[in-house]
Amino acid sequence: xxxxxxxxxxxxxxxxxxxxxxxxxxxxxxxxxxxxxxxxxxxxxxxxxxxxxxxxxxxxxxxxxxxxxxxxxxxxxxxxxxxxxxxxxxxxxxxxxxxxxxxxxxxxxxxxxxxxxxxxxxxxxxxxxxxxxxxxxxxxxxxxxxxxxxxxxxxxxxxxxxxxxxxxxxxxxxxxxxxxxxxxxxxxxxxxxxxxxxxxxxxxxxxxxxxxxxxxxxxxxxxxxxxxxxxxxxxxxxxxxx
Amino acid sequence: xxxxxxxxxxxxxxxxxxxxxxxxxxxxxxxxxxxxxxxxxxxxxxxxxxxxxxxxxxxxxxxxxxxxxxxxxxxxxxxxxxxxxxxxxxxxxxxxxxxxxxxxxxxxxxxxxxxxxxxxxxxxxxxxxxxxxxxxxxxxxxxxxxxxxxxxxxxxxxxxxxxxxxxxxxxxxxxxxxxxxxxxxxxxxxxxxxxxxxxxxxxxxxxxxxxxxxxxxxxxxxxxxxxxxxxxxxxxxxxxxxxxxxxxxxxxxxxxxxxxxxxxxxxxxxxxxxxxxxxxxxxxxxxxxxxxxxxxxxxxxxxxxxxxxxxxxxxxxxxxxxxxxxxxxxxxxxxxxxxxxxxxxxxxxxxxxxxxxxxxxxxxxxxxxxxxxxxxxxxxxxxxxxxxxxxxxxxxxxx
Numbered sequence: 001x002x003x004x005x006x007x008x009x010x011x012x013x014x015x016x017x018x019x020x021x022x023x024x025x026x027x028x029x030x031x032x033x034x035x036x037x038x039x040x041x042x043x044x045x046x047x048x049x050x051x052x053x054x055x056x057x058x059x060x061x062x063x064x065x066x067x068x069x070x071x072x073x074x075x076x077x078x079x080x081x082x083x084x085x086x087x088x089x090x091x092x093x094x095x096x097x098x099x100x101x102x103x104x105x106x107x108x109x110x111x112x113x114x115x116x117x118x119x120x121x122x123x124x125x126x127x128x129x130x131x132x133x134x135x136x137x138x139x140x141x142x143x144x145x146x147x148x149x150x151x152x153x154x155x156x157x158x159x160x161x162x163x164x165x166x167x168x169x170x171x172x173x174x175x176x177x178x179x180x181x182x183x184x185x186x187x188x189x190x191x192x193x194x195x196x197x198x199x200x201x202x203x204x205x206x207x208x209x210x211x212x213x214x215x216x217x218x219x220x221x222x223x224x225x226x227x228x229x230x231x232x233x234x235x236x237x238x239x240x241x242x
Numbered sequence: 243x244x245x246x247x248x249x250x251x252x253x254x255x256x257x258x259x260x261x262x263x264x265x266x267x268x269x270x271x272x273x274x275x276x277x278x279x280x281x282x283x284x285x286x287x288x289x290x291x292x293x294x295x296x297x298x299x300x301x302x303x304x305x306x307x308x309x310x311x312x313x314x315x316x317x318x319x320x321x322x323x324x325x326x327x328x329x330x331x332x333x334x335x336x337x338x339x340x341x342x343x344x345x346x347x348x349x350x351x352x353x354x355x356x357x358x359x360x361x362x363x364x365x366x367x368x369x370x371x372x373x374x375x376x377x378x379x380x381x382x383x384x385x386x387x388x389x390x391x392x393x394x395x396x397x398x399x400x401x402x403x404x405x406x407x408x409x410x411x412x413x414x415x416x417x418x419x420x421x422x423x424x425x426x427x428x429x430x431x432x433x434x435x436x437x438x439x440x441x442x443x444x445x446x447x448x449x450x451x452x453x454x455x456x457x458x459x460x461x462x463x464x465x466x467x468x469x470x471x472x473x474x475x476x477x478x479x480x481x482x483x484x485x486x487x488x489x490x491x492x493x494x495x496x497x498x499x500x501x502x503x504x505x506x507x508x509x510x511x512x513x514x515x516x517x518x519x520x521x522x523x524x525x526x527x528x529x530x531x532x533x534x535x536x537x538x539x540x541x542x543x544x545x546x547x548x549x550x551x552x553x554x555x556x557x558x559x560x561x562x563x564x565x566x567x568x569x570x571x572x573x574x575x576x577x578x579x580x581x582x583x584x585x586x587x588x589x590x591x592x593x594x595x596x597x598x599x600x601x602x603x604x605x606x607x608x609x610x611x612x613x614x615x616x617x618x619x620x621x622x623x624x625x626x627x628x629x630x631x632x633x634x635x636x637x638x639x640x641x
Binding site: 076078079080081082083084085086089090091092093094095096097101102106115117118119120121122123124139140141142143144145147148149150151152153155156157158159160161173174175176227228231242 | 279281282283284288289290291292293294352353354355357358360361364365366368369370371372375422425426427428429573576577579580582583584585586587588589593
């Protein structure tokens, strides 16, 4: 049947072709990006064990400094007081009964069930398959609901324009950020900067699932705890000594 | 009884002065937004601990008042109360206007308001915030259709059905708004699902206070008759709502005090003499609840519409103070991260928040937007009955 091509058919056909091309093209792009030697899977669960008995105050200061140096936060000019970002901080606590004083580094706890991810309206807060909790800076609209939801005060909002950013850690005014467990290093097989800054066994980083890993073996032997364990978030960062 | 609706004339000096005044407030808000977005939020009083400040206080206040303002229309079409029927159109309008004002503030306080399209296209259905975006947008559509059913004589027969849908929608919407706080498990100051019904009752009270004020003002300034029957009915309703809010506030805090884990925060917020203690007792409880109840129920001033207007203004001021204590006060207290331990360093202080001018201007701008929408639309469309005198409005009026 000889059919004249009218405008409706033209639009229908071209739309279908465009959609097809777009689908295939996006598939190619995704495949290209995913072509990595070590794909991120849920067979691993990255975690950290902090032993407060083995950490001195200067160890913790070193951890904070290493994080700042690695990720480029902390040199904001205009932000004051609580406006300054704080991906990791030193906290000193005293037991109300015994008076025992402990010091610990506090950062994103990389929960298995992160409240920040649950509440984020745009999926900007997300958890990788290997348990690392991140913020997609392109999707974050800066609503700060994740900061309301985080039980660990682990997130910061960028209050000003930034300059001299680290290439591997782009940040942006008006979006939320937090500890990335140095994902850019971990993906290269390296340790997070804070863990590397401590030479003692005060901080052990590794795959929680791997029965041969040091972190897994240590956690089996010693008593450890999760902060706000009552919330059942199953944190990736564990503490002993507090 | 036939109700005739008529636009207001809107040519007086007072009308233009009102529109101009509100316009100035809106422009100041927009200028403030530009200033805050250009520099970043460091120019505000907000920080990483008080992440939601004055703009959220106004935004959420206006949003919950919006759903409450629709109540008058719901009483007419869902519960078929004839006395409220002539007020339905205005009720829908006030509701939409307040929602527009609240959403304007909410969106313009985002870190990246330019990414609003992301919020409209990327949904995390586990997030109550994402659900609220859908609920707010849906509310606009459903109330707009509801108004159309009321305006268009041919469609009048559907207004009850759509009215029921709008009523259910608004209950879900305020449940969603309350759940923004109720679902924050990590924070002792919120974490309680009583927040949802509490917000619903708050919406009844704040929304009706706005409605009464706008009704009294438009009939007084427009020189149209407004009878006592309607006003007395609204007055009693407002009294019941204010008392109900007070009940929920008492239950919420008594419940918290009973739980040892929440003792600290309750004591600090409500008994230690901080700004929040004063705002709670003097602003929210005395000025925003007890004084309005006296003004509403005291026999000496019953029937006095200026006193009813004053009571409504106090309910609105008390409502804003209540949202301030809830939102800002709730964040000022540190998270309980280490039960049984005292935090000596690094965290744990009670944060002081000093709102900056641009933040306040943005919040007030949202209120101004709501009022200017009502002011202009009653001029261009017939929202208001020509007369609400008792003999016209009261179905039981005896001549």
